[in-house]
Amino acid sequence: MSKTIIISNRLPVQLQISDGGLTAIPSVGGLATGMKSVHSGGESLWIGWSGLTDEETPPELEADIDKALEQHACAKVNLTEKEMEGFYFGFSNRTVWPLFHYFLEYSEFELEFWNTYKAVNQKFADAIIEKSNEGDTIWVHDYQLMLVPQMVREKRPNTSIGFFLHIPFPSYEIFRTLPWREEVLEGLLGSDLIGFHTYDYERHFLSSVRRLLGLEVSFNDIYLDNRVIKVDSFPMGIDYKKFKDAAIAHEQITKENRTDFQKKLDSHKASAPDTKLILSIDRLDYSKGIAKRINAFEYFLNKYPEYKEKVRLIILAVPSRSNVPQYKLLKKEIDELVGRINGELSSVNWTPIWYFYRSLPFENLIDLYTSSDIAWLTPLRDGMNLVAKEYVATRTDKTGVLILSEMAGSANEMNEALLINPNNFEQQADTLKRAITMPKEEQMARNMFLQNRLERYNVEVWANEFMGALNRKSEDNYTFVSQ
Numbered sequence: 001m002s003k004t005i006i007i008s009n010r011l012p013v014q015l016q017i018s019d020g021g022l023t024a025i026p027s028v029g030g031l032a033t034g035m036k037s038v039h040s041g042g043e044s045l046w047i048g049w050s051g052l053t054d055e056e057t058p059p060e061l062e063a064d065i066d067k068a069l070e071q072h073a074c075a076k077v078n079l080t081e082k083e084m085e086g087f088y089f090g091f092s093n094r095t096v097w098p099l100f101h102y103f104l105e106y107s108e109f110e111l112e113f114w115n116t117y118k119a120v121n122q123k124f125a126d127a128i129i130e131k132s133n134e135g136d137t138i139w140v141h142d143y144q145l146m147l148v149p150q151m152v153r154e155k156r157p158n159t160s161i162g163f164f165l166h167i168p169f170p171s172y173e174i175f176r177t178l179p180w181r182e183e184v185l186e187g188l189l190g191s192d193l194i195g196f197h198t199y200d201y202e203r204h205f206l207s208s209v210r211r212l213l214g215l216e217v218s219f220n221d222i223y224l225d226n227r228v229i230k231v232d233s234f235p236m237g238i239d240y241k242k243f244k245d246a247a248i249a250h251e252q253i254t255k256e257n258r259t260d261f262q263k264k265l266d267s268h269k270a271s272a273p274d275t276k277l278i279l280s281i282d283r284l285d286y287s288k289g290i291a292k293r294i295n296a297f298e299y300f301l302n303k304y305p306e307y308k309e310k311v312r313l314i315i316l317a318v319p320s321r322s323n324v325p326q327y328k329l330l331k332k333e334i335d336e337l338v339g340r341i342n343g344e345l346s347s348v349n350w351t352p353i354w355y356f357y358r359s360l361p362f363e364n365l366i367d368l369y370t371s372s373d374i375a376w377l378t379p380l381r382d383g384m385n386l387v388a389k390e391y392v393a394t395r396t397d398k399t400g401v402l403i404l405s406e407m408a409g410s411a412n413e414m415n416e417a418l419l420i421n422p423n424n425f426e427q428q429a430d431t432l433k434r435a436i437t438m439p440k441e442e443q444m445a446r447n448m449f450l451q452n453r454l455e456r457y458n459v460e461v462w463a464n465e466f467m468g469a470l471n472r473k474s475e476d477n478y479t480f481v482s483q
């Protein structure tokens, strides 16, 4: 029976060795959390990196690792520390990530990074060939693996290959600065279907293909000699039911049985019932605009001092890519900013910012989503931003206000949120005031529209639409070959 092969750098679980044994930790990030619900439902195998480099893997644990991954219907690609350095910390996160998020000044063009990226992409392609059969459908994910579609195509010319980019595709003017821009485009063109979160990213990609490769592009089709490649936008949804049901279950837990985290939130609420909680959750990444958000919060408190002691900003930042210098600098900047603002503005009864630098289990995420009056998400650039969708999905009584950066892909589908420009402090201060004072009826009206849309276009619908389009495209491209 043919199956779907999902392939991404990070698997939905990351293995860690503790006390000589193996632990599987759920991965954080939009790709893993989104695709996990698709993977658990069907006949699929997920190939990716296990979370352990070769150097970290004692040979006697090899078989246990394979077994642990098999339980999650996963298989691993082995990577050495040196490969991770050049491929993941290097080309993926010091070249492509900053470039595609419009941080051109952070992007490093190192030949060694590029060579390792090519070699590691070839490893992933080889793993696909080894672990899949002729009739399987291959679904490649994200910017770490942009050369894989072409590499698989060379060995399996008639296989159905889809690619989805989870981050923005930048405008041609930005993309053209990449020294290996043609190779990257050619790598992607090994696919039959290339998907993006938004129509803008799709347009930018098509424009780069036309201008850099001189290929014929008609609407969203790219014409090669022997194949036509379809490019389309598929805005990724969330597992709406999972978040809604978790929030309903959360409401039903008796006070004594709540998590310790929720008990602390409850006791603060009891001691200051009028204080509004403003929540932000992101990976600690410069693209998320965390430092600007903190500055904008200070600006708000100075502009509207009557809200001192009446609001609290919770910042939950999950550690991410901490070997990359820009992320180290950002961590330091945020530690200092939070320290300075809390030092300057706190009173005996009030700390303006609660800052957590850690990954939290799912149940605590639900504690935070359901306890916060406002979610304030300010990415400077973000492929989608699923946190915005998760917050809305957990608002069972439909109250709560979402303030969202217009630079997030999700802003395209979330017009009922209060949309802001993260660089505009004046606008954000006024929007925070508006959110704090928004009547309940207005909150409920806005969230009703948002929730209906999230429920309809959930992650399963997203995956089915992508797979449906891929199957149709592959039939067009290859039926004549197999006849």
Ligand code: ADP
Residues within 6 Å of the ligand: 028, 029, 030, 031, 033, 034, 281, 282, 283, 316, 317, 318, 358, 359, 360, 361, 365, 384, 385, 386, 387, 388, 390
């Ligand atoms: P990105 O893919 O850039 O990380 P998204 O907002 O699309 O951004 O996805 C982030 C995902 O990671 C969400 O599903 C969110 O619930 C999860 N997440 C973010 N921060 C944490 C955290 N501190 N602990 C656990 N999960 C987190």
Ligand code: F6P
Residues within 6 Å of the ligand: 010, 028, 029, 030, 031, 032, 142, 143, 166, 167, 320, 321
């Ligand atoms: O959604 C974008 C993305 O880069 C995914 O590819 C990735 O899994 C996630 O964010 C988290 O990043 P990382 O895998 O580098 O921790």
